[in-house]
Amino acid sequence: MKKIKKIKIKVNGKVKSITENTNLLKLMKILKIPLKKVAIELNQEILDKKKMNKIVLKKNDKIEIVHFIGGG
Amino acid sequence: MEEVKLNKDSFIIGKKKFKSRLIVGTGKYKSMSDCAKAINLSGADIVTVAVRRVNITNKNKPLLMDYIDPKKITYLPNTAGCFTSKEALRTLRLAREIGGWKLVKLEVLGDKKNLFPEMIETLKSTEILSKEGFKVMVYCNDDPLMAKRLENVGACAIMPLAAPIGSGLGILNKVNIRIIRKQTKLPLIIDAGLGQASDATIAMELGCDGVLVNTAIAKAKKPFDMALAFKNAVIAGRQSYLSGRIEKNLMGKASSPSEGII
Numbered sequence: 001m002k003k004i005k006k007i008k009i010k011v012n013g014k015v016k017s018i019t020e021n022t023n024l025l026k027l028m029k030i031l032k033i034p035l036k037k038v039a040i041e042l043n044q045e046i047l048d049k050k051k052m053n054k055i056v057l058k059k060n061d062k063i064e065i066v067h068f069i070g071g072g
Numbered sequence: 073m074e075e076v077k078l079n080k081d082s083f084i085i086g087k088k089k090f091k092s093r094l095i096v097g098t099g100k101y102k103s104m105s106d107c108a109k110a111i112n113l114s115g116a117d118i119v120t121v122a123v124r125r126v127n128i129t130n131k132n133k134p135l136l137m138d139y140i141d142p143k144k145i146t147y148l149p150n151t152a153g154c155f156t157s158k159e160a161l162r163t164l165r166l167a168r169e170i171g172g173w174k175l176v177k178l179e180v181l182g183d184k185k186n187l188f189p190e191m192i193e194t195l196k197s198t199e200i201l202s203k204e205g206f207k208v209m210v211y212c213n214d215d216p217l218m219a220k221r222l223e224n225v226g227a228c229a230i231m232p233l234a235a236p237i238g239s240g241l242g243i244l245n246k247v248n249i250r251i252i253r254k255q256t257k258l259p260l261i262i263d264a265g266l267g268q269a270s271d272a273t274i275a276m277e278l279g280c281d282g283v284l285v286n287t288a289i290a291k292a293k294k295p296f297d298m299a300l301a302f303k304n305a306v307i308a309g310r311q312s313y314l315s316g317r318i319e320k321n322l323m324g325k326a327s328s329p330s331e332g333i334i
Contacts, residue, residue, distance in 0.1 A: 038170060067135065
């Protein structure tokens with residue numbers, strides 16, 4: 001049986017191990033992120049949320065997922 | 073009849089009309105439901121919000137949008153906590169991506185202790201954001217010259233501080249606020265440093281178009297009552313300003329006629 005290869009990425013500053021060839025949309029589903037209420041950055045670049053299924057994650061990718069919270 | 077006067081007096085920012093001249097912050101409340109209740113009582117239809125990381129480990133944390141409906145209340149994304157132009161631009165571009173927000177509040181701080189605005193970075197950011205199509209409401213110091221420069225690079229509202237953020241000291245430099253009022257037709261909104269409802273009245277009587285309050289409501293002993301107090305204080309101050317105050321006199325002037333005294 002072919003061994004499933006894992007890669008390490010960073011999500012909101014935390015290291016996360018994911019299966020190789022995972023696309024960004026799949027990762028958001030795994031993390032249960034409500035897409036309508038967030039913005040996403042990949043390696044400091046803001047992403048078009050509609051194109052996330054076309055972006056395959058690579059080793060050491062840095063993802064930031066942000067939303068609105070209470071503030072002054 | 074007074075109400076008729078106020079109804080005709082519209083508060084417009086970035087071509088959008090708002091009912092309330094009180095803008096409130098959504099930070100520092102004990103809970104999201106307390107925050108939502110205070111906002112409701114304040115009558116505000118604009119609230120400031122911060123952009124932060126989603127908690128990916130604890131998904132049960134309540135979300136602001138579940139308590140305050142952005143379809144009913146205008147969210148004003150803020151760059152609180154940013155100390156450089158780069159950080160502020162990144163934050164507001166992300167905010168725009170969340171829901172198409174173009175009306176934003178820019179706040180670039182220069183010092184962690186006094187939280188005064190870093191005006192060089194603020195000016196730089198205002199120009200860039202305005203060119204990118206943002207409608208930028210700018211937190212600034214109470215310097216009329218800098219306020220003019222912000223206006224020249226495209227700010228849609230000038231938001232001078234009354235005093236340091238969260239200090240509750242009230243309006244420290246009324247003269248500068250009046251000078252800024254005189255020189256600009258842009259919405260002038262006092263942001264930061266108010267401590268009690270009467271401070272908001274004073275701001276409005278100086279001719280400001282609105283006030284932004286967070287700590288003074290959220291950290292009051294009775295936040296809900298204070299929210300209501302600020303609502304009334306802003307209305308009172310605006311009405312007083314529009315009514316035209318009497319001249320100040322050194323000596324007394326009797327209110328009753330001297331004629332017919334027995």
